[in-house]
Every structure is written in C-alpha cells, then in structure tokens.
Amino acid sequence: MGLKKIVIVRCPWLFRKSVKRGDKRSKTLYLTFDDGPTPSITENVLEILRKYNAKASFFCLGKNAEKYPDILDSIINDGHTIGNHGYSHLNAFKVSGKEWIDDIFRYSPVSENKYFRPPYGNILPWEFNKISKKYKVVFWDVMTYDFRQDFNVDIIKNILKNKIRNGSVIVFHDSVKASKNMLPALEFTLEYFTARGYEFHNLDQ
Numbered sequence: 001m002g003l004k005k006i007v008i009v010r011c012p013w014l015f016r017k018s019v020k021r022g023d024k025r026s027k028t029l030y031l032t033f034d035d036g037p038t039p040s041i042t043e044n045v046l047e048i049l050r051k052y053n054a055k056a057s058f059f060c061l062g063k064n065a066e067k068y069p070d071i072l073d074s075i076i077n078d079g080h081t082i083g084n085h086g087y088s089h090l091n092a093f094k095v096s097g098k099e100w101i102d103d104i105f106r107y108s109p110v111s112e113n114k115y116f117r118p119p120y121g122n123i124l125p126w127e128f129n130k131i132s133k134k135y136k137v138v139f140w141d142v143m144t145y146d147f148r149q150d151f152n153v154d155i156i157k158n159i160l161k162n163k164i165r166n167g168s169v170i171v172f173h174d175s176v177k178a179s180k181n182m183l184p185a186l187e188f189t190l191e192y193f194t195a196r197g198y199e200f201h202n203l204d205q
C-alpha cells in the first residue's frame with residue numbers, strides 16, 4: 001500500500017456517508033459474516049443464530065453464492081440480510097477501478113441488495129462515491145480477527161469483551177479458514193451479550 005493510499009484510508013470524512021456503527025444509545029449489536037456462503041460453515045452459523053433468536057447480515061461473495069444458491073436461500077429464509085462483498089474478493093488497491101467495479105456487479109442475486117462491504121475494507125474515494133449511489137457502504141467498529149491462524153479463541157474473546165459497545169458492527173468470516181475460531185467465538189458473543197441485555201439485529205431492522 002502506497003503512502004497516498006494510507007492517507008486516503010485514514011481520512012474518515014471521505015467516507016462519512018458509510019456505516020461503521022449503529023445507535024450508540026441502544027443495546028443493539030450487528031453481527032456480520034464476510035466471504036461466504038460456505039458449505040457446512042454457514043449452515044452452522046445459521047443454526048447457532050436460530051438458537052439465540054438472533055438476526056445477522058451476510059456479506060456474500062458472488063462466486064460462492066453462485067456455487068451454493070441453496071445456502072443463500074437459507075440465509076434469506078431465516079430472515080437475515082444479504083450484502084454484497086464483490087464476486088471474487090478483489091483488492092481495490094491492486095486492480096484497476098473498472099475491473100473492481102465490474103466484479104462487484106457480476107452476480108445479481110448478491111449485487112442486487114442494499115448493502116456493500118469492500119473486500120479488505122479497501123476502496124478509493126471515487127469508487128466510494130460511485131458505489132454509494134446504489135449501496136449503503138458498511139464498514140465495522142469491531143474486527144474479530146477470527147481468520148488469524150496465530151490467534152486462538154481466548155484472544156478473540158478478549159477482543160470481543162473489550163471492543164463491543166452499543167451499536168457495534170462486528171465482523172466474522174463464514175469461511176473454512178476462520179471457522180475454528182469463529183464458531184466458538186460466535187457462541188460466546190451471543191451468550192455473553194444476550195445475558196447483558198443486548199439484542200442482535202440485521203442491518204434492515
């Protein structure tokens with residue numbers, strides 16, 4: 001990442017129309033799952049969410065949703081929100097703007113939704129302005145780092161306990177790589193914060 005890009009990403013006013021966190025006065029949390037749908041992993045997530053009567057949002061990859069349309073349907077049938085995370089998870093800092101934008105609109109069951117999250121959280125200001133005409137761009141205030149192979153569940157539980165606050169938008173990944181950390185960390189989040197009076201909503205609620 002060049003210096004120019006670092007400067008752009010660190011200027012929050014450029015992306016002021018985006019979402020990072022919900023209402024600070026409300027004990028509502030927004031679970032989000034990136035990079036799926038993934039066979040068995042996403043279904044496990046759905047089962048856990050059902051157990052706690054929790055709603056969430058899934059930022060799906062077009063290429064995965066195209067391969068597993070039944071899982072996409074299950075997410076929708078359970079009352080969760082679908083968001084677009086691009087077709088093939090391209091990094092906006094590494095490919096041309098045209099290639100990046102085309103990739104986002106490649107698979108309509110995913111792209112024809114209200115919310116978009118850029119892969120790696122990377123997006124250039126002109127891309128943001130273009131994308132914002134169609135989507136609400138959703139970043140986050142709590143990254144769980146569930147994909148980090150050098151992190152165990154205890155490290156992630158500490159992140160969750162320390163960082164989650166009213167209105168937090170929390171990033172998990174329903175991917176094979178993250179699942180070892182993600183599934184127990186998700187159970188923990190639901191149990192710990194439900195016991196403390198929090199509710200879990202999707203982005204449409």
Ligand SMILES: [Zn+2]
Pocket residue numbers: 034035085089119120
């Ligand atoms: Zn991603």
